[in-house]
Amino acid sequence: MKYMHPRPSSIVAALYTARDLNVDVAILHGPSGCSFKHARLLEEDGMRTLTTSLADNEFIFGGQKPLEDVLRYAEEMFHPKRMAVIGTCVAMIIGEDLQSAIDGAGITTPTIAVDIHAGYLENIAGVLSTLEAAAEAGWITQEELARQRQMMRAANEVERLRGAASQSYIEASRGDLKHVAAQELLRLARSGKKGVAILNAKKETAYMFVDALIAFHDKCPDADITYIANLEQRGLPKTRGDAERIATELAERGVNAELIGALDEYGANGNRLGRRIREIRPDFALITGVPHAIPPEYTKGVECFSITNGPRQVAPLRAIGHQHVMVEIDLHPKTLGVRSIVESEFGAVLRSLP
Structure with a gap:
């Protein structure tokens, strides 16, 4: 194409x-x-x-x-x-x-x-x-090279099927209003609905994408929410170091997250995350980073709140049934050179609500 x-x-x-x-x-x-x-x-x-x-x-x-x-x-x-x-x-x-x-x-x-x-x-x-x-x-090693090739093929396939490479031209969009989506997310969590909050981010972007999970936990510490993050320590040197730092800070800030996948496995992580969603059977899901990696059959019937940093990813996410899609503008430049978690726009909005 x-x-x-x-x-x-x-x-x-x-x-x-x-x-x-x-x-x-x-x-x-x-x-x-x-x-x-x-x-x-x-x-x-x-x-x-x-x-x-x-x-x-x-x-x-x-x-x-x-x-x-x-x-x-x-x-x-x-x-x-x-x-x-x-x-x-x-x-x-x-x-x-x-x-x-x-x-x-x-x-x-x-x-x-x-x-x-x-x-x-x-x-x-x-x-x-x-x-x-x-x-x-x-x-x-040659083993790591082979692994990286597999990860790149998987990421490429996700983009081709459900991402910014899925259409010849995709209109850029800023997505939904964050405060409207945040209000609905808090309403669901506080009404006793079961939820899952997932970080499936690409490399250093996780420093900001993970903030939405922290803010959600801060606002609803007793809600029925399972937290999941792709922070297993595999990959190239910087990627492993980033995962270790983020996982440590996430735990220090009170979020006990299941670790599924590594920061360079965001494209290959969809089926693993999808199977875990199926086991949990949530009413709603907050998915940050690369939400479209999860095949839509796993989120059918789940109210999805997705956060991406790609304005051309909004339409593809809506096309696979994600009801609330937000964009973190200029996220990538804000996460270069950092070594600790950075507040996100959506996280700030969540924290500002009563």
């Missing part, structure tokens, strides 16, 4: 994956403006992101020397433990040999080359290219 609304970039996906591998410095080999927004945001998350700033003359004569210069500069200036060179469309078109530049720079820092561009239909190409380079360098 050809999508007519913007889709994530494979280059950006490669950058985020490098960060999850504890890369200290990532070098984009391309024009200075390539992936600017995400490169800047990732610096707030502790990974320095440099660029070779290729200009029109390098488009013709090649950019190996600028790349070697930046590699040497990065090593001398930042003393990193790991680096990654991330390709761009320009590097691909002019046929740059990233590994040759790494070898020619004379650096000693372990560095991987990720040959990638933005012309892939799905952004998981950037993830897998980075992980394959990491496995070849011995940074991850």
